[in-house]
Amino acid sequence: MRNGALEFVLPARAIYQGLTTHINELSNLLQNSPPDRLRRRLAATAGEAATLASWIAWDLKQPGQSLAFDRVAALAAKESGHPIIQACTHAYKSYAVQGRAAYEAVRQAQRFLPAQGDDATRAWLLSRQAEELAALGNRHALDLLHQTEDAYSRARPHRERAWTRFLDPGRMAAFKLSTYVRLGDEHRVIEAGQAALSAVAQGSDHKKVAVVYADIAQAQLHIGDVAEGVAYARRALESARRSESTWGLQHLTTIEKTLAAHQDQAARDLLGDIAATRRSLGTSPA
Structure with a gap:
């Protein structure tokens, strides 16, 4: 492997x-x-x-x-x-920062793409650009999702680059879900959440599953279903804990902020478990 x-x-x-x-x-x-x-x-x-x-x-x-x-x-x-190696480097950097800095890191990564080919990397970067634009409240993110689908239809993630092997239908569904959540598009959140769930059900226990579950949890919290949000956040936590993934834990940061306003026992227990896992892995919230 x-x-x-x-x-x-x-x-x-x-x-x-x-x-x-x-x-x-x-x-x-x-x-x-x-x-x-x-x-x-x-x-x-x-x-x-x-x-x-x-x-x-x-x-x-x-x-x-x-x-x-x-x-x-x-x-x-x-x-x-x-030069596309540099595209991967800057794409990874986009996960380590937030806001406009994350968006600029993605744009910098895109400058290293070739005019044609490497469509898996292209789809990944378009997905990240859509996520970060959505976080900035820019609805052009929806247009980027269409471009992402076009690039992914041509992509061969398992054959192109070492870093593109993670880009399966489940991860693509999670990118779309994350974009809709950040835009506050409730109708599309429900639809994309179901697609992501279906994709995860067919997947294996990879680190990326933690990210998918975290996005689904945030979507559920966004539409007001706290019980389901907590349930999926706990699945995300268990996946991150099992794979020792600080990346997965980072995706729970927004959920922690959302749940801080809830006083029910399940939410408090989950927040305590996330904090304990961070301590055990030597991490802190992003």
Whole structure:
């Protein structure tokens, strides 16, 4: 299984050491002056691995290491002639910030897309752009969702890039749901929530399931169904806890803020469990 697939089924700490070893081995091969064609392929592989290592280092709360791997990815992108590696780097950065900064990180990532091809990465970035525009209250996000569907219809996520393997129908449904929630579009929230639920039911226990459940929970809270919102938030928490995913926990931050206004026991218990999980994983709310 490639690193891009392992990252979504194993805890970050379980693969971090192996991934850094892999990058070191690639660096050693590059230092041995291989032929140009092989050198470019090795550099591209090293760059893809470095973007994932940067993401995992961020997930493990090691910002210094994350930045170091970003620099490796930038050098590898230049050496290999694959600037799209930089698109992944900036896309990951968009998850670490909020508001206008997140939107600008996505736009920066899009500047590294080729004119044609790499449609899985294109669909991912359009989805992220839609989410962040929606968070800013811009309804142009709806137009971007149509562009996303077009790009995804051409995409081959499992064949294009190491970082696109997560982009299955469940994750795409969650992007759409998240956009509608942020826009406050109640009618579309209900419809997209059902689509996301159906997609999750067919999936496996990956880290991304925590994100999907968190989006569904937020949608339920948005339409006023606190009981269902708490139930799905708890599923998100259990998935994040099982996979040791701080990314999944980050998606629960908005839910924590929403539930803080509720005094029922189920909400208070959930908030306490989220706080306990953050402490056990050494994280803090974004």
